[in-house]
Amino acid sequence: MAPGSQISPDQCHDDDDLDADHLREECGVFGIFGHPDAAAITALGLHALQHRGQEAAGIVSFDGQRFHSERRLGLVGDAFSKASTIERLPGRAAIGHTRYSTTGETILRNVQPLFAELGTGGFAVCHNGNLSNGLTLRRQLIGEGAIFQATSDTEVILHLVARSRRNRFVDRFTDALSQVEGAYAFVGMTNKKMVGARDPLGIRPLVLGDLDGCPILTSETCALDIIGARFVREIANGEVVIVGPEGIESLRPFPALRPRPCLFEYVYFSRPDSVLGGHNVYEVRKKIGATLAIESPVQADVVVPVPDSGVPAAIGFSQQSGIPYELGIIRNHYVGRTFIQPSQTGRELGVRMKHSANKAVVAGRRIVMVDDSIVRGTTSRKIVAMMREAGAAEIHFRIACPPIKFADYYGIDMPSQDKLIAARMSVQEIADYLGVDSLAFLSIDGLYRALGQPGRNNAMPQFTDHYFTGEYPTPISDHLGEASKQISLLAEAG
Structure with a gap:
């Protein structure tokens, strides 16, 4: 668009x-x-x-x-x-x-x-x-x-x-x-x-x-x-x-x-019951979660999805790890953006109006929260605080994609790079900001493996993944200055 x-x-x-x-x-x-x-x-x-x-x-x-x-x-x-x-x-x-x-x-x-x-x-x-x-x-x-x-x-x-x-x-x-x-x-x-x-x-x-x-x-x-x-x-x-x-x-x-x-069609955009590239999207997301459990295991009592997009990956994480899956966060599907008042109180209560802690599942337990991605980190931070208040003994956050570090110019409404939390902070800094006991992202090779590939072919990538890697697959004439700056940052990071 x-x-x-x-x-x-x-x-x-x-x-x-x-x-x-x-x-x-x-x-x-x-x-x-x-x-x-x-x-x-x-x-x-x-x-x-x-x-x-x-x-x-x-x-x-x-x-x-x-x-x-x-x-x-x-x-x-x-x-x-x-x-x-x-x-x-x-x-x-x-x-x-x-x-x-x-x-x-x-x-x-x-x-x-x-x-x-x-x-x-x-x-x-x-x-x-x-x-x-x-x-x-x-x-x-x-x-x-x-x-x-x-x-x-x-x-x-x-x-x-x-x-x-x-x-x-x-x-x-x-x-x-x-x-x-x-x-x-x-x-x-x-x-x-x-x-x-x-x-x-x-x-x-x-x-x-x-x-x-x-x-x-x-x-x-x-x-x-x-x-x-x-x-x-x-x-x-x-x-x-x-x-x-x-x-x-x-x-x-x-x-x-x-x-x-686009990899994000599998991670987030497409509906779970759709078939894309010969893959059922729901099954891919479960494999993503299973791969995440293999790459970043943790001792915990319960796997809790961040609804709704984190549900399939959380199921896969639970099945692979053997940790029980529970709905520790309940989502209210009937909250629209017009219902939120532009006051400080409204902003503070906004997440609670859409997500509620299921205290019976969370209290006194070590939980693994699974979500599809972290963009700015603001909502994730509020959900983590809500889990703490509900009595979670430990909170371990697992993200079903690699860190999003670069802007998109192909139709995804992605914030500018300075608002992408993973572009500004290390994984440990993000964990500290969110207030979790541990944080891990899926690796880029892990994401490719979940799609049946041996890993990312760096010489000839099989998917569009610039939001993770900074490698844009086409010319982006309208954004040359922004892209060159991002690519240079990637080179410095390497």
């Missing part, structure tokens, strides 16, 4: 938000072609992808004559639960998007899918990811007279397609893609066809499904399951697919590269 503006993530998202200490889930895309209930099916698919973005949702349909658009701020269920809304989206083709902005304001004009009338006809498009040269391209286009209506980098694609001198739409689309850098999974729709594209390294996910002969393009397999569709295959890295009445055409317009999917 998103740059295209100079607003930083820290301007857009309050540090006191309950989720500010966790990574944001990017965005989700869904499209179906040829189904009489295309909009309703798309709404259901977006429901399954709600975990990927909770700020806004939109659907564009085509009825054979006209495009219809409904875009709303808020959750999918709030936007598309009424039959009257779906009735305003007629047609046998539709695409949809659920949004979490990595930068830029959460306003209606930024809600996708975006639509424009081009010389070749109408074109609607949405995407998951981030164009790391989106701001550079935007400035160039504005300098050439382009008029932008939104601050999303998705709009850059509309302009590039419109300005291409190729004749066929698919050639104009691939011409546009050839000019962008970064990570993306695009789903678009013209008055004749549906198109999809995945970035040359396959950083962001995109899969092909089928419902009663109607092709589907979507971010995760869980969106296929909710509508009873069949998983066909993953869209390959660098592949462009064109779906029309005559069938599905696959193009490989770019030089072949080895795929490098």
